[in-house]
């Protein structure tokens with residue numbers, strides 16, 4: 307694998323964490339590590355990490371264990387993972403409206419998938435912690451001025467000034483608190499009645515009328531009829547009132563992840579309590595580097611992004627490092643090969659893993675292998691390429707008799723214009739007014755729903 311990053315100086319911490327003496331948790335500090343910030347003030351950094359280490363966990367180990375079981379079911383084809391959200395969450399957009407429209411969109415997509423595929427759908431946000439970004443370049447140049455690249459709100463600001471782009475470790479704490487309030491609202495929505503399946507129509511309200519919404523309305527009517535039928539049969543609807551919703555992000559800033567790692571009192575084992583699920587990015591999955599080492603030592607289910615250069619042997623070695631006990635639900639491979647590559651590059655990887663007897667969960671990320679620059683200079687993706695990669699993913703697994711187990715998307719609940727096409731097509735001119743992402747382009751609300759219908763179709767054909 308090529309490491310696309312420009313190496314950043316490594317920053318070591320002397321701060322203690324809630325798992326201070328657990329053997330091996332600090333091993334990563336002696337290994338090569340890329341994509342880490344160069345904090346401008348080491349005292350602020352040390353104080354922030356010390357404070358993080360003493361703050362309450364964001365998620366609980368028992369929930370993490372439940373997720374592992376759910377993912378094990380998905381790996382066997384008995385459930386399907388839907389993971390979606392922003393490329394980069396921002397502090398500013400952590401408002402009730404923005405969070406609720408993203409949760410509503412994920413719930414709508416999940417309903418479409420559950421109904422179409424007749425399978426339980428595991429709902430997971432790239433939310434409540436997706437604040438750190440790996441970048442291809444350490445710097446960005448605009449009109450002859452060069453500044454540090456934006457690395458996510460947990461590191462620096464998006465505004466193009468030297469002050470904003472400095473790496474400010476006080477942001478670690480703001481990321482924690484923003485994650486906590488986001489997760490609190492998600493928990494309130496999903497446990498407090500908002501996600502009740504009997505409200506399936508209301509999740510569609512407030513979105514402008516278009517083809518995917520009309521299709522959703524007719525599906526919601528069918529679900530309504532089924533619910534009314536069951537109600538007249540005296541069914542109990544307790545199970546429809548609440549949904550499980552899991553939080554995930556790329557585990558990029560190892561000092562942050564380390565500070566939020568806690569020893570579970572039930573098992574005596576370390577859990578990274580910053581999220582239920584953590585993944586290792588394409589740029590940081592080197593076998594002998596820090597990210598793989600650190601995540602091999604926590605109990606959470608772990609994902610790894612696999613780009614087009616991945617070989618079958620790379621995948622086997624990752625399994626040996628991250629899932630030596632071959633534990634069901636432990637390891638997810640999120641493939642992001644690109645629409646033009648997937649049909650050629652994915653089969654040898656899947657074949658090798660299958661032949662080894664290991665069972666991982668295969669998930670498609672149809673976004674990151676399909677990024678292009680528009681003629682007017684925006685980072686974008688064509689909806690058709692995204693769809694093509696998803697289709698390729700299903701075709702490959704169908705041909706090999708393996709399980710296409712999930713979809714990983716950069717999406718939003720808002721009516722943005724960042725990806726080209728869709729049935730209510732977005733064109734390049736729309737970017738000028740409605741391009742909001744601070745990093746990669748997301749499917750908007752309608753494109754996301756449309757994608758859910760396409761995947762539901764592919765899943766129902768999977769049988």
Ligand SMILES: O=C[C@H](O)[C@H](O)COP(=O)(O)O
Nearest residue numbers: 393439440441442443745746
């Ligand atoms: O989200 C992923 C990465 O951070 C992003 O694709 C990197 O993009 P860049 O090439 O603009 O740095």
Ligand SMILES: C=C(OP(=O)(O)O)C(=O)O
Nearest residue numbers: 393587588589611642674
């Ligand atoms: C950085 C990301 O992806 P990848 O590691 O696959 O490039 C991402 O998911 O935003």
Ligand SMILES: [Mn+2]
Nearest residue numbers: 393716745746
């Ligand atoms: Mn991205």
